Amino acid sequence: MSQGRWQIEDPPDPTAVGGAALSAKGLRTRQRLIEAAEEVFAEHGWEEASIVKITEEAGVSQGTFYRYFLSKQAVFDELVEDLNRRVRHAMSEGAARGTNRVEAERNGFEAFFRFTSEHPGLYRVIRQAEFASPRALHLHYERIAEGYVAALEDAMESGEIAAADTEVLAYALMGIGELIGMRWILWGEDEVPGHVIDEMMKFIARGLGAEE
Numbered sequence: 001m002s003q004g005r006w007q008i009e010d011p012p013d014p015t016a017v018g019g020a021a022l023s024a025k026g027l028r029t030r031q032r033l034i035e036a037a038e039e040v041f042a043e044h045g046w047e048e049a050s051i052v053k054i055t056e057e058a059g060v061s062q063g064t065f066y067r068y069f070l071s072k073q074a075v076f077d078e079l080v081e082d083l084n085r086r087v088r089h090a091m092s093e094g095a096a097r098g099t100n101r102v103e104a105e106r107n108g109f110e111a112f113f114r115f116t117s118e119h120p121g122l123y124r125v126i127r128q129a130e131f132a133s134p135r136a137l138h139l140h141y142e143r144i145a146e147g148y149v150a151a152l153e154d155a156m157e158s159g160e161i162a163a164a165d166t167e168v169l170a171y172a173l174m175g176i177g178e179l180i181g182m183r184w185i186l187w188g189e190d191e192v193p194g195h196v197i198d199e200m201m202k203f204i205a206r207g208l209g210a211e212e
Helices: 024-048 051-058 062-068 072-095 101-118 121-132 134-157 166-186 194-208
Strands: none
Touching (some): 024 062, 051 062, 051 072, 072 101, 072 121, 101 121, 101 134, 101 166, 101 194, 121 134, 121 166, 166 194
16 A cells, blocks of 8 residues: 655756756756755845855855856745755655554654754744745645645545545645744754654644544
């Protein structure tokens, strides 16, 4: 039975701004700029972040930046894509270890919390996308919801959980994970305690009409 249905698409091979293929060294430099952008946008926010700060964090020149990205907007959008792919991959791997829907939910949430503990910039960057790049924000949530919907449909068909509107459930589950993570990770405790996850899962199991 499928417990995680996120289809993690392979991104197209990155190129230089002019479309030229990148060497292995060029790919590493481009990725270093994305990682630097994560740090800079998380620390300074969209308005205060700058290409200068990003290149300083990455240890490259501004000229090097423009080989890979046209603008601050371009690197921000790529960062949202990169974070989205990585968090879906983490959640998919976690959920796949579950033997039923409730276990899959717990494992997926725990993977999400680990990821956000290691990458707290995820919260800050996604919130900035609300005004900096609404399209990127919508895609971020839609892609996560798609995987949830598919897995919930499977669980309903097998009788594991009660019939319901899968899109509503998907967004409700996403909201639970996001706010629990915000309270216990973003606000300074670095991880979600086990007893919090236990209580959260009791609530989710009841909401899904499943026995934990």
